[in-house]
Amino acid sequence: MASARNLMTAADLGRFDVRRFADIVELYLETGIKVNSRGYMGRQFSSVMPVTAVFEMVAAMAPQPASYYEAGQLANVADRLIEEVFGRFIGWAPGSFEMVTTSGASLANMTAALVARNRYLSGSWNGGLAAGRSTRPAIAIGQDAHFSVSRIAGIIGIGQNQVIRLPLNDRRQICPERAAATLDEAATQGLDIFCLIASAGTTAIGANDPLPDLAALAKRRGAWLHVDAAHNGAFLVSDRLRPRLAGLELADSFCLDAHKALFVPALCTLLFYREKGLAETAFPQKDSYVFDPFEDEMTAVQSGVKNFECTKRPAILNLWLAWSLYGPRAFADKLERLVMMTEAAHQYLADQPDFIVPYRPESNILCFVHQPLGVCGNRLSSLQLELRNRVRAAGRYLLSKVDMDGRTMLRMVLMNHRIGLSDIAGMVGEIRRHAREILASNATHGEQNRPFRFEPQE
Template identity: 40%
Template sequence: MPHDPHLDDARKRIEAAYSPALFRDAGERLVAQLADHLQAVQASGKDVLPWRPPQENIARARQSLDEALSPDCPRDQLAARFAELAETMLSRGHNLHDPRYIGHQVPASLPVGGLFDAIGSVTNQVMAVYDMGPWATAAEWAMVERLGQRIGWPLGAFSGLATHGGSLANLTALLTARNVSLEDSWEKGISRRAPVLVVHSDAHYSVARSAGILGIGSENVVRVELDQRRRMDPQRLDERLGQLRRQGRPIVAVSACACATPTGAFDPLAEIAEVCRRHQVWLHVDAAHGGAALFSPRHRHLLAGLDRAESVVWDAHKMLFVPALCAFVLYRDRAHRFETFRQDAPYLFDPAAPGLAEYDSGLRTIECT
């Protein structure tokens, strides 16, 4: 076979890309860069948002892709190139760790949390089945237990999982609600009389999106009137549910807020839960923003009644200060954990070892990897 110089170049690039020595050099530079960046930002030594027009940043990103290095490039030059790219990212991003930052509803993540993120990224721990990410699965399992207990549910009675963000968490929980509330909807669809999703009038847009994705349709999202504090009015909810029942409309769920994204209003969950109990309707609570109030003796009363919800969404990447994306879907009844999906994938999920299904998150989440 004739010698192919392109294969030599490819081999050198692969060896460099997987070099532990290069990783050490680049990593040490990056940690120093990040520490210096945090120190400067926390001292308000930089602009909170170093604004540049989108096209300028896109042009710079394209330029970075075109700046290829030779496969024979020395290791220190490769590490220096990595440091240049890291500095570009730091200098062109917004600075959440600046004490003056109040721009968006995301927190300054705990820096050490970013290092844990790096472990998962470098070792590529995925969680569709237990043996693909045994420690990551264990960590998720333990966190679900702690959050469910914080809600007030007894250990062993509830279940849950992590997702990439609250929007995906809402979709997952509402898919479960649809499958439980509308029997055979997973297999046969929802072609019969159009079901409805009853929501807080200021519900996050991901709830309406979920209705579209799930085949409910945005026109069948029923928004309940609010009280003077922009909370869902339990009396109005009671009237709406009664009206829908009399019309014979299937109800997928009631989606309450704790708290509403635009206003910070916490719905009166205990009263809403009682209304849902009387009408035998699934109560879902979007606590993406406000779930962390359960850790506050001063503010946890805002979530009184959350323990009566069938499903709860809680974003850890908001007031728990972990890096995005990290959200949780929690089910009060652990029997609902496998209602989200009903599929057969024997190449992943071993029917000969059904006990391990408890730890195979691919059975319960929209995501696989």
């Protein structure tokens, strides 16, 4: 903060200060995460294809708000072209579905839930959530759903008390059988589940929920099935990885983040609806300055009345540009490499006597625990947090952490295709070195901790 404050102009200079600009750029690069480093293993965002960064500058200097055709013609056309491409991957019939782009999966998930709410409570947009109902509308989500998903009920007026958390199996996927029992119990308490939100790539470990079973469960109960596929939805572009998304085509809606695993500048999220015509029911407000009473070839391709944003960046153009230049193979190659290396990292860590890897990775996310001899229980969890902090402070590697079932684990997310097993080995050595220093500086306190165990969640 002190450095940034010192770089702020104290008075109007009346000219461009080249040195000051260079210092600002340097401060930005110096203080940011080095996503191109082979030690960067911590988060679900990556460097971008260089050509998309160049085009991002062009789009910023010649802004074209992308919600309306007359303001951003190419962006609206690119939406339809990318929609066609992904429709073929999903297997949906041309013209039977639709896609809109949003700024992030948090907004996309909420938008899809609004469609589900307006479908379930047809007068809710104008009249609100009617009082005096015999049942209370509710949303069901997995225990490991992203925190933005759990916010949805509060935002759209359902209320946080009407969020049903569905139990997981030993792979941290929603368990369909136990989920059905949970929904039955909710019904006896006067809750009516109108929307079930599943995951394809949970943030914690990258797990894919069993979508065919959940689609059947939602259908039996007349509920809308939305899939938060922000991370693993990109697997659609790979023949090798696409089978991991089996059942996605059965969802009523789903979203994926192109700025995560399709390597374009943020924010660019694709939100798909299986049935054409439903997108515009999310925000059924039609003001004259953005809505024409008739549809022509211009209004047919624009998305302004289908999403929350009015002035929207033409982020889809970065994806369309890269697709036009390279085709799907460039994306698929990188994704497959990242997943393959994560599987190799899992095997490497599993072979180490002082590491625990409780879950086999389904994507490019891997959780693990370093367990030096004699460290267990609560002390082991606190050690993982301290290891994350020290590794981050040292600056050579970046890891994240996640808490599950009351225990802290380290977490790696491989987004850089240049990372190899030698980098994983280097990270392991770094962790061991810090662990030795921590244990040496904190003499044993004679704590009697229970052993560290990973068990299926009850």
